[in-house]
Amino acid sequence: MSRLELPYLVVDRTLLSLQEGAELVEPKDGKVYVSEYRPPWLLGGWRADPHRFFPVRTPRPNDAPRGFRFSTTGRPLLVDTAGDSCLVPCTAQACCRWVEAAVAYATAVDGVSAELVAANHRARSVPRWRRFAAPLALRNWQKARQRYERVMQEAGEAYKPIRQEIAGAMRIEKDEAGERARQAHRRKAALAERPVWGWSMATNGRPTVYVFRHDVPAGDGIAPTSPQMNPPVDLPGLRQALNDLKPVQLRWDRTAITRTERELGSVSFETWWRELFHEDYRTFTLPAPGRSSSSREIGGTGTSGTGGFGGY
Structure with a gap:
């Protein structure tokens, strides 16, 4: 190899920085947070099977399971918002092995x-007119290249059992998460198809539509049964009816929301x-810009109240 053929090498970040605080890593609620990273191959070229690296750390409060959305056919599509990473079940012993490896x-x-990188820099920086220094730097570069290939191969082989173990655990977790997402999707679809919703129009004063469930005892503020009350x-169907009515005010029964x-x-x-x-659902308008559909999480919401149809 001549000086003109030397590659331009850049180390973007070190792997050790990805495994921060290694001595403090431990499972939380039986799980650790694992992410996948593919170290750059500094010599260039295409490698058929690049060695994957899996940094492991203790889960943090904002580490949520990977999310799913669904296509029109009901097929779960992985929503990858944080790279290829997830919470993985892990024992303390396995965690220690994973981190040490x-x-x-x-x-x-x-x-x-x-x-x-250092050998490459020296080979590039030695002036060509230095009769002995330039060839020596180039030979040292060749030795560094050979050592790099050998060490990378050896390190990859040594890490291979752990890499396969972690990749298998992540694959199982993704499959199980997909199945949980499918079950949740089916449950939500079944709940949406139940004919349990009703509404009643109050015409005295400002027109208001009260929304409730026929199978749930009405809470405070719901209009009493009247000839204007509609079948389940x-x-x-509820959305279409409310859209057709376009009331000035829309009030949802707190008990119905909580039960749902x-x-x-x-x-x-x-x-x-x-x-x-x-x-x-309160205004029949698109969410405000920047507002996430997951801004409200698990649990009771106290979402009853009054909303208009302005902007729809």
Whole structure:
């Protein structure tokens, strides 16, 4: 290899920095947070099977399971918002093995990568007119290149059992998460198809539509039974009826909302309605810019109240 053929090498970040606080890593509630990273191959070219590296750390409060959305055919589509990472079940013993193997692999790769970059820099920077220094720097570069390939291969082989173990655990977790998402999707679809919703129009004073469930005892503020009360409908039917009515005011029964969220289990009524109809259930308008559909999470919401149809 001549001086003109030397590659331009850059180390973007070290692997050890990805495995921060390795001695403090431990499972929380039986799980650790694992992410996948593919270290750069500094010599260029295409590698058929690049060695994957899996940093492991203790889960944090904002580490949520990977999310799913669904196509029109009901097929779950993975929503990847944080890279290829997830919470993985792990024992304390396995966590220790995973972290120790990650540190050993990262130390070897970081060290030999730094050697290669330094040798490359020296080979490039020695002036050509230095008769002996330039060929020596080039030979040292060739040795560093050979050492790099050997160490990378050895480190990859040593890390391979752990890499396969972690990749298998992540694959199982993703499959199980997909099945949980499918079950939740089926449950939400079944809940939407139940003819339990009703509404009643109050015409005295400002026109108001009260929304409730026929199978749930009415809470405070719901209009009493009257000839204007309508028969039970499913959720799409309810939406169509409310859209046709376009009342000045819309009031939802607190008890009906709370019972529905209890049946949903994993999402709020607001999120459920937005997933189905892509709008806010209180105003029938699109969500405000920047507002996430997951802004309301699990649990009771106290979402009863009054909303208009302005902007719809």
